Amino acid sequence: MSYRFRYVLALALGKSLKEIDSLDSQEFSDWLGFYQFSPFGDFRDDMRGALLCSVVSNLMGGKTKPSEYMPDWFGDRPPVKLATADSLRAMARLANANMGGA
Numbered sequence: 001m002s003y004r005f006r007y008v009l010a011l012a013l014g015k016s017l018k019e020i021d022s023l024d025s026q027e028f029s030d031w032l033g034f035y036q037f038s039p040f041g042d043f044r045d046d047m048r049g050a051l052l053c054s055v056v057s058n059l060m061g062g063k064t065k066p067s068e069y070m071p072d073w074f075g076d077r078p079p080v081k082l083a084t085a086d087s088l089r090a091m092a093r094l095a096n097a098n099m100g101g102a
Contacts, residue, residue, distance in 0.1 A: 061094040
């Protein structure tokens, strides 16, 4: 975590890696703890988008979690099971019915 976090912190603070490396261990640990409590940067932006996707999916009859929509930048997660054509048709029918269609 701390190797990747160096880059996240550098981007967030507008500092170079050399400047981040010059932080004492206490300050670096404080920033890392804060990040674990309240993430910032691209992860937070991705999470916000994933939450929105999950809400829309669930409103349309799906049963998804935001984590299913998070990008897997580092290949850390198992592959996601993709929707079938039949399940997509069923979701479209449900959405159509919910909006007063036939």
